[in-house]
Amino acid sequence: MKKITEYTDKELREAVDILLDNGHVMFHEQYLTQDELIEFCRRIGDTNDSNPSMGHMEFNPKDNPDLSIITTQPVGKSPHGMFGPTDLVYHGDGGMCHFGEFKELLTGLYCVGSCPDTVLSLLNTNKAFTEFSEEEKEYWRNVETQLNMKEKGIYGTIEEKNRDGSMKAIDGAQEAYKCPIYHYGDERQNVVNIHPYTGKEFMLWQPAFVDKAWYKGEPISVDEIQDKFRKALVRGKNITDFVLREGDFLICDQYYTLHRRSWVQSSDRVIWRPAFDYSNILGPDSAYNPSIEDKKYISRQKANKV
């Protein structure tokens, strides 16, 4: 396996094309330092993400703050990096952001240490949408949602959420990523959107965060639409399962794929996670609205008062 640090520009572009075709790309047998990993990601895009829920957290390594450490071992002031051993339900790392409200379209998962019992599942909503009947496509094009943080977040249960101390206040630092964005009133997004770099349709579904829903402009039941989402998307043909092993580096596109993770059984599992965009290799994201950054700040202030 060629080391990605030695990729020519042409090889890098080919890898990005695979990523855009499949929603993910996997590199095996890498064995990178943190610096090498970040340097590689920066050839694709900006790693210095602004989304507070994906960005510089208290427990990120001080000399490589663009990496979050996902582990059950103590990291910095956190008892276990992000998330601890809990299982995590399907989500995209845009969290409760609507389409165009986040720019870190890429999540990288580099495996430093493995847990053979932990399965990471990727669900491709572009593939799912492509294979729908015309009638199904038309139905989903008429559905809109509003996303907000809900009780359990991306955790399987409230107990699991409470068990994880990593996302709770650490010396008051929690404010910065407690609630990166909040939508009010009738604020909404289309469920079916066009990927800014491929022009292909995909579905933006965040099972943990659907707060309101509309069909042809009329409010509809959130429970019913969640059930429809699940039946339409959570199918074997749309899902690829991975067990990450040492030296594996997986990059997934957050518009095309959702991911879920089963319980971590071994404390050996350590993942370095950069969040980045396509801007250095493919240019700016035409869907991204930078004015959202101000709104995120205002939303946090408002949401903290709610």
Ligand SMILES: [Fe+2]
């Ligand atoms: Fe995630």
